[in-house]
Amino acid sequence: MDYKVEDNDIILIHSDFDLDETLDCGQAFRWERIDKESKDADALSNIDYDKAYKGFRLNTPLLISQKKIEGNSGASKITLHNTSESDFLGIWVQYFDLKTDYSALKKAFSSDETMSSACEFAPGIRMLKQDKWEALCSFIISQNNNIPRIKGIISRMCEHYGGFPSYEELAEETVESLAFLRAGFRAKYIIDAAQKLSSGALDLDDISTMDLESARKSLMTIKGVGPKVAECALLYGMYRTDAFPVDVWIKRVIQKYYPDGLPDCIKGQEGIAQQYLFHYIRNKESREK
DNA sequence: TTCCAGGCGTATC
DNA sequence: GATACGCATGGA
Numbered sequence: 562m563d564y565k566v567e568d569n570d571i572i573l574i575h576s577d578f579d580l581d582e583t584l585d586c587g588q589a590f591r592w593e594r595i596d597k598e599s600k601d602a603d604a605l606s607n608i609d610y611d612k613a614y615k616g617f618r619l620n621t622p623l624l625i626s627q628k629k630i631e632g633n634s635g636a637s638k639i640t641l642h643n644t645s646e647s648d649f650l651g652i653w654v655q656y657f658d659l660k661t662d663y664s665a666l667k668k669a670f671s672s673d674e675t676m677s678s679a680c681e682f683a684p685g686i687r688m689l690k691q692d693k694w695e696a697l698c699s700f701i702i703s704q705n706n707n708i709p710r711i712k713g714i715i716s717r718m719c720e721h722y723g724g725f726p727s728y729e730e731l732a733e734e735t736v737e738s739l740a741f742l743r744a745g746f747r748a749k750y751i752i753d754a755a756q757k758l759s760s761g762a763l764d765l766d767d768i769s770t771m772d773l774e775s776a777r778k779s780l781m782t783i784k785g786v787g788p789k790v791a792e793c794a795l796l797y798g799m800y801r802t803d804a805f806p807v808d809v810w811i812k813r814v815i816q817k818y819y820p821d822g823l824p825d826c827i828k829g830q831e832g833i834a835q836q837y838l839f840h841y842i843r844n845k846e847s848r849e850k
Numbered sequence: 851t852t853c854c855a856g857g858c859g860t861a862t863c
Numbered sequence: 864g865a866t867a868c869g870c871a872t873g874g875a
Contacts, residue, residue, distance in 0.1 A: 587856060588856090700856075703855090703856050703857085704855095704856080704857040704858065705854090705855060705856090705857050705858075705870080705871090706855055706856080706857090706871095706872080707854075707855035707856085707872095707873085707874075708855080708856075709855095709873090709874075710855080710872070710873065710874080711855090711856080713873090714872095743871080743872065743873090744871080744872085745870075745871025745872050746858090746859095746869095746870050746871055746872095747871080748871090750858085784858090784859080785857085785858065785859085786857095786858085787857060787858045787859085788857085788858090789856070789857055789858085790856090790857070790858085793856075806856070807856090808855095808856035808857080809854090809855075809856070809857085810856065811856080839856075843856090
């Protein structure tokens with residue numbers, strides 16, 4: 562993992578990192594693409610970039626930009642703006658999973674034909690290793706919901722609390738006091754999760770060390786957490802790459818490409834493979850219409 | 851208007 | 864254990 566510190570920025574040259582494919586693929590809900598005409602773009606007025614995003618890991622903000630390097634197949638210059646080396650090493654290296662070799666992963670995955678197509682379709686996808694509580698809470702909100710509306714609910718939540726709320730804060734709320742979220746039937750689930758964590762009935766650090774089956778069961782004692790949300794909390798919040806969330810889109814993938822089971826080449830890394838498959842089925846088919 | 855969205859709780863068999 | 868249905872909200 563090579564990087565350099567330049568003024569107040571951290572610079573990476575990377576072949577397996579695309580901001581659109583990683584930050585806008587339904588695994589995290591707080592990244593916003595910066596419109597070049599918007600006020601946010603002012604901070605980048607002296608920067609040469611193709612695309613940029615602003616967002617958060619829990620309550621640490623980041624402005625990140627990408628510029629394709631001409632003549633170097635697929636490589637981009639990624640800049641983490643106004644980021645100290647200690648924040649980079651302490652937060653962002655893990656968040657963007659920078660110690661994992663995605664070229665090697667994709668190569669292994671590509672012995673399967675569908676996986677090969679999915680990796681080729683969006684080669685810049687990376688897993689985002691999110692905060693445990695942020696991931697759990699976000700995916701409780703995600704159920705039977707669409708991505709733009711999930712983002713809206715989480716955005717209203719963060720605006721209201723001045724950042725992503727702690728479970729202690731949410732444990733004090735009621736369905737009525739959370740009406741401003743317009744989260745629908747999910748409000749009571751958010752509160753139940755917050756109360757179980759706040760009271761100590763459940764502990765996400767403990768759960769993260771359990772074997773997969775015990776961790777699932779423990780998470781599913783929360784109202785509104787079923788197999789899919791538990792799997793997402795484990796994958797995105799606790800880095801269990803062998804967790805495999807199955808939502809309506811992945812059900813379509815399985816029905817269409819894997820009626821007889823998942824291929825061996827993704828064993829142990831099912832969760833990461835799932836991210837390529839999810840993006841592939843959601844975007845490829847709409848693009849073909 | 852109806853259908854659908856990164857599902858789950860509940861009732862019923 | 865399997866299956867059917869309702870659920871809040873809002874965009875297509």
